[in-house]
Amino acid sequence: QVQLQESGPGLVKPSETLSLTCTVSGGSISSYYWSWIRQPPGKGLEWIGYIYYSGITNYNPSLKSRITISVDTSKNQLSLKLSSVTAADTAVYYCAGSTVTTGAPYNWFDPWGQGTLVTVSS
Amino acid sequence: DIVMTQSPDSLAVSLGERATINCKSSQSVLNSSNNKNYLAWYQQKPGQPPKLLIYWASTRESGLPDRFSGSGSGTDFTLTISSLQAEDVAVYYCQQYYSTLYTFGQGTKLEIK
Secondary structure (H helix, E strand, C coil), X not given: CCEEEEECCCEECCCCCEEEEEEEECCCHHHEEEEEEEECCCXXXXXXXXXXXXXXXXXXXXCHHHEEEEEECCCCEEEEEECXXXXXXXXXXXXXXXXXXXXXXXXXXXXXXXXEEEEXXX | CCCEEEECXXXXXXXXXXXXXXXXXXXXXXXXXXXXXXXXXXXXXXXXXXXXXXXCCCEECCCCCCCEEEEEECCXXXXXXXXXXXXXXXXXXXXXXXXXXXXXXXXXXXXXX
């Protein structure tokens, strides 16, 4: 069973770069498209972007100028970098997978990591 | 972007009664080439990530109690819980994957009356 674990600083200063890592265990990183999704406290879900192990990426246009998603297949990890953060970027950040066996990227998100709260504040 | 709009925003239902959550997409998410609706439903409890319930609009995830069902096609979809249990208290989200600019509904908070 594939498990995901997000990690990274819980506090980032305004204008700096948010950096998070998601470690994949229990399955092949090449079997999924990997997305980052965020959820501001008390609010809904926003898809940020995805990456496939081959390096194919797709980003939400609303965030595209500030996002870099990368993958390290040797470490079974994916990473998110979000630059020039503001308080509006405060959220729980999730990584989630979409399995290629059921048609990714045109399919649902499962599994999900537990999420990590990132607060943007000075 | 495909905008997903859920109704109601919140819902209080008595234990054992039916709960119905609606989701409307701003454009059809039905793929005519395979006759599949590219829509999923998730359940999120406090402090937890979303949990996949239903995909292809009506296919239940393995192990999901059969009191949960999804229906609809095109632009209008429904998640129904036939007999509400205490453990069903959560926020429910719909999500379209017809476009890879994936979008979610704003969520419906389900409570016990």
